[in-house]
Amino acid sequence: MLMISPRMASGMQEKQFTPSLLNFFVYNPTFGPREGEEEKKILFYHPCEVEKNEKIRNVGLCEAIVQFTRTFCPTKPAKSLHTQKNRQFFFEPEDNFWMVMVVRNPMIEKPNKDGKPPTVEYQEEEILDTIYGAVVKECYSMYKLFNGTFGRAMEAGGVELLIQKLEKFFYRYLQTLHLQSCDLLDVFGGISFFPLDKMTYLKIQSFVNRVEESLSLIKYTAFLYNDQLIWSGLEQDDMRILYKYLTTSLFPRHSEPELAGRDSPLRPEVAGNLLHYGRFLTGPTNLKDPEAKFRFPKIFVSAEDGYEELHLIVYKAMSAAACFMISASVELTRDFCEQLDALVGPQLTLLASDICEQFTVNRRISGPEKEPQFKFIYFNHMNLAEKSTIHMRKTASVCLTSVHPDLMKILGDINCDFARVDEDEEIIVKAMTDYWVVGKKSDQRELYVILNQKNANLIEVNEEVKRLCATQFNNIFFLD
Amino acid sequence: MDGEAQRATASWGNGTLAPGDHLRSDRAESPTPGLVEGTEPGAGQKSAMFVHAQSFEDLTAEAEEEVRREADINNPGDSEEELNVLVGEKEPHLTSESKSKEEDVSSEAWRSHRKHVFVLSEAGKPIYTRYGTEEALSSTMGVMMALVSVVESEKNTIRSIHADGCKVIFLTKSPLVLVGVSRTSQSDKELLRELQYIYYQIVSLLTLTQLNHIFQHKQNYDLRRLLAGSEYLTDNLLHRLDRDPGLLLSAVTCLPLASSARDTVSSSLQAAKSKNLVFSILLAGDRLVTLLRKKDQFLHHIDLHLVFNLVGSSSSFREGEGWTPICLPKFNTAGFFHAHISYLEPASQLCLILVSTDREDFFNMSECKQRFLERLSRRTAYQALKDALKSPTYSVEHVGIPELRHFLYKSKSSGLYTSPEFPDVYISDSEQERLMGLYQELHSSLHHPTRPLRFFYRCGERENLLAWVTSGFELYLCFSPLGTKALAVAAVTKLLKWIRKEEDRLFILSPLTY
Numbered sequence: 001m002l003m004i005s006p007r008m009a010s011g012m013q014e015k016q017f018t019p020s021l022l023n024f025f026v027y028n029p030t031f032g033p034r035e036g037e038e039e040k041k042i043l044f045y046h047p048c049e050v051e052k053n054e055k056i057r058n059v060g061l062c063e064a065i066v067q068f069t070r071t072f073c074p075t076k077p078a079k080s081l082h083t084q085k086n087r088q089f090f091f092e093p094e095d096n097f098w099m100v101m102v103v104r105n106p107m108i109e110k111p112n113k114d115g116k117p118p119t120v121e122y123q124e125e126e127i128l129d130t131i132y133g134a135v136v137k138e139c140y141s142m143y144k145l146f147n148g149t150f151g152r153a154m155e156a157g158g159v160e161l162l163i164q165k166l167e168k169f170f171y172r173y174l175q176t177l178h179l180q181s182c183d184l185l186d187v188f189g190g191i192s193f194f195p196l197d198k199m200t201y202l203k204i205q206s207f208v209n210r211v212e213e214s215l216s217l218i219k220y221t222a223f224l225y226n227d228q229l230i231w232s233g234l235e236q237d238d239m240r241i242l243y244k245y246l247t248t249s250l251f252p253r254h255s256e257p258e259l260a261g262r263d264s265p266l267r268p269e270v271a272g273n274l275l276h277y278g279r280f281l282t283g284p285t286n287l288k289d290p291e292a293k294f295r296f297p298k299i300f301v302s303a304e305d306g307y308e309e310l311h312l313i314v315y316k317a318m319s320a321a322a323c324f325m326i327s328a329s330v331e332l333t334r335d336f337c338e339q340l341d342a343l344v345g346p347q348l349t350l351l352a353s354d355i356c357e358q359f360t361v362n363r364r365i366s367g368p369e370k371e372p373q374f375k376f377i378y379f380n381h382m383n384l385a386e387k388s389t390i391h392m393r394k395t396a397s398v399c400l401t402s403v404h405p406d407l408m409k410i411l412g413d414i415n416c417d418f419a420r421v422d423e424d425e426e427i428i429v430k431a432m433t434d435y436w437v438v439g440k441k442s443d444q445r446e447l448y449v450i451l452n453q454k455n456a457n458l459i460e461v462n463e464e465v466k467r468l469c470a471t472q473f474n475n476i477f478f479l480d
Numbered sequence: 481m482d483g484e485a486q487r488a489t490a491s492w493g494n495g496t497l498a499p500g501d502h503l504r505s506d507r508a509e510s511p512t513p514g515l516v517e518g519t520e521p522g523a524g525q526k527s528a529m530f531v532h533a534q535s536f537e538d539l540t541a542e543a544e545e546e547v548r549r550e551a552d553i554n555n556p557g558d559s560e561e562e563l564n565v566l567v568g569e570k571e572p573h574l575t576s577e578s579k580s581k582e583e584d585v586s587s588e589a590w591r592s593h594r595k596h597v598f599v600l601s602e603a604g605k606p607i608y609t610r611y612g613t614e615e616a617l618s619s620t621m622g623v624m625m626a627l628v629s630v631v632e633s634e635k636n637t638i639r640s641i642h643a644d645g646c647k648v649i650f651l652t653k654s655p656l657v658l659v660g661v662s663r664t665s666q667s668d669k670e671l672l673r674e675l676q677y678i679y680y681q682i683v684s685l686l687t688l689t690q691l692n693h694i695f696q697h698k699q700n701y702d703l704r705r706l707l708a709g710s711e712y713l714t715d716n717l718l719h720r721l722d723r724d725p726g727l728l729l730s731a732v733t734c735l736p737l738a739s740s741a742r743d744t745v746s747s748s749l750q751a752a753k754s755k756n757l758v759f760s761i762l763l764a765g766d767r768l769v770t771l772l773r774k775k776d777q778f779l780h781h782i783d784l785h786l787v788f789n790l791v792g793s794s795s796s797f798r799e800g801e802g803w804t805p806i807c808l809p810k811f812n813t814a815g816f817f818h819a820h821i822s823y824l825e826p827a828s829q830l831c832l833i834l835v836s837t838d839r840e841d842f843f844n845m846s847e848c849k850q851r852f853l854e855r856l857s858r859r860t861a862y863q864a865l866k867d868a869l870k871s872p873t874y875s876v877e878h879v880g881i882p883e884l885r886h887f888l889y890k891s892k893s894s895g896l897y898t899s900p901e902f903p904d905v906y907i908s909d910s911e912q913e914r915l916m917g918l919y920q921e922l923h924s925s926l927h928h929p930t931r932p933l934r935f936f937y938r939c940g941e942r943e944n945l946l947a948w949v950t951s952g953f954e955l956y957l958c959f960s961p962l963g964t965k966a967l968a969v970a971a972v973t974k975l976l977k978w979i980r981k982e983e984d985r986l987f988i989l990s991p992l993t994y
Contacts, residue, residue: 061630068623069643072591072661076644082668084637125930129642406931413931417921420665423941429925430935458937462965 015109015118018180019127022086023050023102024139026150026166027059030096031159043097043159044166046174062090062100080129085122089132093140097150101136103127103179128412130419134187135177141241143169148300148307176249183408184415184448188379190386191243194228200358204230207347211322214343217330219310220301222323225355227251234325238301240384242312242323250314251321254281277352278345280337281314281321287334287341294332299325315344320352374451374468375403377411381444390450403450407435411448414439418446428461436461447473520952521979522891522898522987585612585620594913596661597678597718600625601695602654607682607703608714614704624659628652640668651675655695656682664917667924670728674721677782680809681717684786685710688813716793720785722913724766728923729890729954730781731897732788735767737868739984744861746770746992752852753994754845756838758817760852763831764869766792768896768988775993780810781895787819791831797821801849803842806835820845824853829869873901879978881971883963885943888919888956889979891987898979898986905960919956922947926954937968948972 024046032040038056045055062081065088069078081088084105091099105122112118147153147169153162196204208221208231222239223231227247232239279285284292296311309328314321322344326332378387390403414427418441427439434454438461440447449465456464583590590612598617599608604625606614614621628650631638641648649671651658658675683691686706694701721727737745749760749772758777762769766788773779790806791797805816818841820834832852834845856862876884878900885905890897906915926933926949936947944959946968957975959968983989 057630061627064623064627064630065641068627069641069646069648071620071623072596072648073643073646074591076646078641078643080642082639082642083631084639086636123930124639125928410931410933413925413928417925417938421940425941426937426939428935428937428939429933432932432934434934458935458965458969 013111017104017107017109019106020104021046021101021174021177021179022104023047023058024100024170024174025055025059026097026099026170027062028096028098029063043163044170046170058102059100062088062098066090066098079133082124084124087127087129087132089129089136091133091136091140093137093144094150099136099140101132101139103132126409128409128416130187130416131182131184131412132179134189135179135182138186138189138241138244139170139173139177141237142173142245145238145241145245145299145301146297148309152300152307184377184411185386185388185391187412187415188386188446189240189244189384190379191240191384192228192247192387193385194225194230194355195362196230196355197358197362200355201230203354204351207351208233208322210347211324211344215324215336215340217326217336218324219327220323220325222325224321224323225352226319235302236384242299242301246314246321246323250281254316276317276345276349278315278317278341278348280341281316282312283332284337287338292334294334294337296332298328301325313340315340315348317345317348318352318356320348320355322348373453374449374464376447376449376468376472378448378473379446381446404433404435406433407431407437407450410437411439411450414448415446428458438465440465520891520893520950521976521983522889522896523893523952523989581609581611581613583612585616592663594663595718595722596659597675597714598624598659598661599678599682599714600657600659601699601701601703602652602657603695603699605700605702607656607707608678608711610715610718621659624650625657628657647671649675651679653679655691664920666917666920669927669929670920670924674718677717677721677727677785678714680782681714681786681789682707683809683813684783684790684807685713687807687815688809689815713789713793717786717789720789720792723916724785725888725899725916725919726766726781726897727785728916728920729888729897731890731895732768732781732784733766733897733899734986734988735764735769735868735872736874736982736985737769738864739989741861741864741868742770742988743990744859745856745865746772746988746990748855748859748861749852750992750994751855752848754836754841754848756836756841757834757845757848757994758837759833759835760848761787761833761835763788763791763833764829764872767872769830769865770988770991772992772994779808783808783810787833787835790819791821791833797831798823798826801842801846803845805839808835818842818845820849822849828866829872830865876900876903879975881974883960883967884957884971884975885960886915886958887975888954889975890954892952892954894987896987915958918943918945918958922956937965939965944968946972 024044025042026044027041028043029041031043032038038060039052042055042059065081066078077092078090080090086102086104089101089103093099105124106126107123108121110119110121143166147165150162153165157164204223208223212218212221220233221231222229222234222242224243224246229239229243234242280287283296284294286292296313299310299312300307301310302308310325311328311330311332313324313326313332315324316322324340375390376388377390379385390408392402410429410431414429414437417427418425418439424443425439425441429437431437436451436453436456438447438449438451447469449468451461451464453460453464593611595610597608597610598606598621600606600621602625604622606618606621608614609617609621628638632652637652638650640650646661646663647668649660649662649668651660651672656679658679660671660675662671686694691703694703694706726732745762749762749770752760758774759779760772761784762771771779771784786808787806790804796802800822802819802821804819804821806819807813807816811817816839817835817837818839820832820836820842822832824830824832832849834848836845838844876886879887885903886900888897888899902912902915906912922936922938922945925936926947932949934949936945938945939961941961943961944963946955946957946959948955955972955975957968957971959971963971979986
């Protein structure tokens with residue numbers, strides 16, 4: 001992404017480039033051990049136009065770095081390589097399979113007089129390893145969610161099948177990586193939970209139970225409202241990646257009809273008999289269409305004996321979405337889908353409006369929202385719960401934040417400090433811009449607060465954060 | 481690049497090294513009322529004694545320029561001769577210091593050293609390793625050089641490799657390559673700074689001109705032939721880097737001494753001048769008693785630490801008057817100074833270093849020392865100085881702040897720092913290194929290259945830490961974990977007052993020149 005710096009002098013434009021993806025590749029060093037066979041090691045390479053020798057050279061460098069690091073650190077593999085122009089992130093998700101992401105450092109291009117080529121200045125300290133390391137891991141998790149492990153592809157169809165699957169998946173997936181807007185939330189990879197009163201929560205639980213009882217094929221269910229999770233029957237790590245897929249890819253793609261307002265919701269073909277807003281986000285777009293296909297995306301989740309393959313049905317009514325997962329060995333029919341639509345559609349519509357009403361009531365009680373003096377990010381490692389008042393809204397393309405990128409990076413720095421020591425800690429810093437940033441780590445929880453009280457002192461900042469903890473997290477003990 | 485350092489480099493060409501005006505002009509704009517740079521506790525009253533960096537950033541930027549400059553001043557004949565002098569000088573005091581480095585380089589014990597440092601030539605030839613022998617590591621160093629070249633061939637520069645709990649840092653300073661492997665939690669910048677020190681240590685033995693000359697003529701040269709016997713200097717410097725807050729802060733600490741006594745010592749030293757005498761330094765152990773310089777000639781703190789390291793690493797100077805060539809790389813990487821190093825009395829800790837520009841100046845320097853000693857021994861200040869040697873440090877209890885365990889305070893304009901002795905909690909080697917590690921972390925957070933901070937407070941299970949940087953000073957405090965934030969805030973005010981009260985004892989407020 002290119003941004004024109006506001007500092008530009010008249011006529012002399014300074015161009016600022018944000019970090020961008022240079023290369024992404026997957027290799028296995030055991031696949032081409034002999035000289036002259038190096039190309040066989042490479043299973044996927046982005047961009048594919050890169051000349052063969054360059055691919056081999058880049059993979060060779062990674063192999064050398066990994067090997068060299070073992071001289072000093074036989075048990076912990078190399079995770080990143082920093083160079084003046086870029087950073088490379090290494091990840092070995094399965095034995096001998098390496099994923100490498102090369103990110104170009106942000107840079108400033110300064111024009112020169114007399115037709116000389118512009119001077120490029122790389123900003124080497126802008127990229128945080130923890131953030132991009134997490135991005136690579138997420139790439140793998142996402143691949144695995146839809147394809148299972150690399151090993152599985154190898155067993156099913158050898159290297160050819162694996163190469164095919166990698167191409168198919170990453171060709172599209174890499175386009176959705178937005179490296180310039182990655183931040184601390186990528187490190188956490190958490191789940192935002194929808195706050196709910198007990199009654200409504202019980203209503204949802206009984207809805208899930210009823211549906212699972214009537215449609216016994218359903219193995220797991222997840223329930224979301226407003227892109228936030230309320231209930232899930234999946235393992236945490238599976239839910240985390242499925243949640244990521246739903247909120248950053250599937251939901252944003254389908255949000256337009258609802259945002260468009262009155263015209264769309266009531267489907268004419270349904271309005272006649274059953275009044276509900278339910279529709280399939282995966283699978284058939286129109287049940288009445290005689291040509292409709294009843295194919296759903298398949299996902300892989302952990303099971304007792306390795307992995308199980310499931311159909312993923314995502315069904316949505318207004319802001320409520322229910323995910324139903326059914327064993328892939330079952331073939332899904334028109335009958336089943338109609339049954340599901342008839343059962344779930346009206347109930348989900350009702351639930352959605354209940355939750356909405358409850359939500360508005362709660363909001364009214366807590367008073368009108370005024371711009372608070374602070375913004376925060378909270379993450380709980382135990383249940384993966386995250387909460388951010390810094391991020392306005394996650395969409396498919398950008399993660400909008402309301403604070404300066406440098407402050408976001410300071411949050412990342414503090415997070416790194418926390419990761420170094422396995423102890424409860426609190427860090428309070430004052431940035432050069434006079435913003436205060438507070439980080440607290442207690443047990444498995446982390447809280448980061450940005451305070452816009454430039455003249456406050458340490459004691460006042462401490463009081464302010466105490467107040468915040470009391471109102472937002474009254475049941476959580478933080479080290480004082 | 482740091483402003484001062486740039487000036488220092490630039491003005492060397494004109495024969496002056498004066499950051500004075502620059503310092504003054506900076507002092508006006510302080511965001512901290514009442515604590516303008518130059519008026520903070522410990523600030524010198526006249527002007528800075530030596531060139532010091534505000535932080536370590538200047539270490540990384542300017543070498544390239546120097547290299548270009550040095551390339552023009554190639555003077556091979558002369559330096560060849562210098563080199564013989566150097567090697568001849570060095571050899572006598574090796575035997576006692578040289579240590580056995582035999583270690584199995586494939587063993588877990590070798591691997592798990594906290595910090596490895598390797599120096600190699602651009603041809604991949606081993607020059608130095610902190611642990612193990614260079615011979616046993618020649619293939620490892622070959623790989624290091626290969627990694628550097630592969631990345632270089634893409635018109636790029638390798639910086640570091642990171643694994644969990646271990647990082648490898650590369651520094652290419654043509655014709656040398658330095659590699660550090662660290663298990664500490666120091667930032668890349670901190671580790672780079674340490675490699676810079678090692679680089680300058682080697683340059684101080686040979687001059688950069690000489691180094692370039694050697695490798696231009698024979699790329700494959702085995703530099704160990706010239707450095708043989710001097711490894712202990714590098715070993716010692718690495719040890720200091722782990723322990724000495726001065727190297728972290730780019731500052732020097734003083735022997736606590738009443739200012740009247742110090743002034744007398746300084747003026748006695750001032751009286752013992754000579755035409756080619758550039759710097760006179762009186763040390764008590766690792767502490768500065770006084771430093772005199774030729775007007776307009778400034779000593780960089782790195783050069784000063786290299787001198788400290790030279791003196792502190794070798795017992796041979798105790799045997800009589802030493803006369804050794806030394807290159808002060810931040811002053812001039814092209815040539816040697818000649819240092820007369822001797823202890824004032826046989827068993828004394830007081831070591832006098834007289835730095836001359838003339839190779840034939842030994843007897844002049846020797847005479848300067850005699851004159852200084854004669855003059856000083858007639859004064860009562862000499863006794864005061866000797867008494868001060870008995871208590872070279874102070875306990876943190878003197879400050880009277882509950883829960884305060886230790887602190888570092890650096891006056892930016894004078895480049896001097898003060899710090900109490902380590903308290904009982906940090907008495908063991910490993911605890912001291914841990915505390916230093918905490919200070920290093922604070923330091924790198926505050927001096928982050930793109931996101932510097934004004935203030936840092938960390939509350940942990942073992943201690944609470946506070947760091948504060950203003951335009952005038954840097955302050956690092958370590959409290960017991962029982963200390964509260966309110967106490968910490970009060971402690972800063974109280975400590976600054978205490979330092980102000982003690983400043984004429986803890987700092988050199990009126991440095992003299994010839």
